[in-house]
Amino acid sequence: xxxxxxxxxxxxxxxxxxxxxxxxxxxAKKENMKNFIKAPILIVVIVIxxxxxxxxxxxxxxxxxxxGYEKNRFYKVMFNDKTVTVPARxxxxxxxxxxxxxxxxxxxxxxxxxxxxxxxIEKEERYILNINSYSCYDEKLEKRIACxxxxxxxxxxxxxxxxxxxxxxxxxxxxTEFKDEYxxxxxxxxxxxxxxxxxYIEDGAEYNLTIIGKYGMTSAEIYFNIDYNRGx
Numbered sequence: 718x719x720x721x722x723x724x725x726x727x728x729x730x731x732x733x734x735x736x737x738x739x740x741x742x743x744x745a746k747k748e749n750m751k752n753f754i755k756a757p758i759l760i761v762v763i764v765i766x767x768x769x770x771x772x773x774x775x776x777x778x779x780x781x782x783x784x785g786y787e788k789n790r791f792y793k794v795m796f797n798d799k800t801v802t803v804p805a806r807x808x809x810x811x812x813x814x815x816x817x818x819x820x821x822x823x824x825x826x827x828x829x830x831x832x833x834x835x836x837x838i839e840k841e842e843r844y845i846l847n848i849n850s851y852s853c854y855d856e857k858l859e860k861r862i863a864c865x866x867x868x869x870x871x872x873x874x875x876x877x878x879x880x881x882x883x884x885x886x887x888x889x890x891x892x893t894e895f896k897d898e899y900x901x902x903x904x905x906x907x908x909x910x911x912x913x914x915x916x917y918i919e920d921g922a923e924y925n926l927t928i929i930g931k932y933g934m935t936s937a938e939i940y941f942n943i944d945y946n947r948g949x
Contacts, residue, residue, distance in 0.1 A: 768817050780813070782822040788852075789824035791864035791872055792939050794928070795847040800830030807937040824863060835942040844915045846882075848928055848939070850875045878930045878937075880910035884917050885925040920945055 789807040793800060809822040838844070851872035853864040862870065884906040892898040902925075905917050910928065918924065924943040929936060 768814065771817050777816070778818045780818065780820045782820065784822075785863075786822035786824035786935075787863050788861055789826065789863050790875065790937065791851040791853055792828060792930070792937065793849050793851070794828075794830070794939060794941065795845075796832060796836075796943075797841065797843075797845055799832050801832045801836070801941050802830045802834045803828055803939045803941050804834065805937055805939045807935060809935045811934055826865065835944060837944040838918075840920065842915075843913060844918045845912055846914050846926075847912055848880060848910070848930070850878050850930060850937070875932070878932045880931075881908065881929045882910045882914075883907045883927040883929075884914065885927075886917075887923040887925065888921070889923075918943065918945060 786807055786809045788809075789805075792803060792805045794803050795801065804825065804827045807824045807826075811820045811822075812818070813820055851864070851874050853862055853870040853872055854860065855862045856871055864870065864872075883904065885902055886905045888901045890899050890901055900923075906914075922945060924945070926941055926943065928939040930939070931937075
């Protein structure tokens with residue numbers, strides 16, 4: 718037989734007690750919900766603190782794929798409408814634990830062109846630089862594959878790469894009675910990729926050009942040299 722917990726109370730007292738019970742129950746629900754929300758927040762805070770301390774005392778851990786990057790792209794660099802021979806180093810960097818542990822896949826290739834990696838130039842009205850990247854596909858396998866410098870595959874032009882350009886100027890300083898000969902190197906441009914580099918190229922110097930391309934979690938470094946050092 719069910720026991721009447723309100724036995725001995727008036728109707729008004731029963732109503733008031735039930736009301737207070739419901740209020741207490743709702744407050745308990747809210748408190749439980751707060752604790753439920755606090756738990757994952759606390760876990761996230763602890764993880765962030767652990768990662769932060771890990772970075773301070775250990776640094777980042779870099780793991781490397783022994784098989785290399787199998788989806789590297791083909792890079793075509795043009796200087797005044799002539800293809801340039803360029804080495805390209807492409808790195809795909811996946812964060813296993815952000816800011817702490819990364820898994821890296823690397824591919825290095827050399828793409829031959831009409832001009833050597835270091836080429837001489839004569840005075841012209843304009844010096845125009847251009848770059849495009851292509852993904853490679855095997856027609857028989859019907860899938861994307863790594864681009865190779867000496868093999869012909871179906872190439873599809875990419876539109877998702879953001880490029881930057883760095884130009885370093887190298888000036889030859891002849892030896893003197895008091896000092897040996899040396900090369901003075903300084904950066905004259907470092908920023909978003911520009912096609913018209915005419916104002917940066919002058920007679921009597923050599924130039925190191927580095928192009929960085931980024932897409933997704935992958936970056937590529939392409940570099941070559943221009944020799945306009947006719948006075949040397």
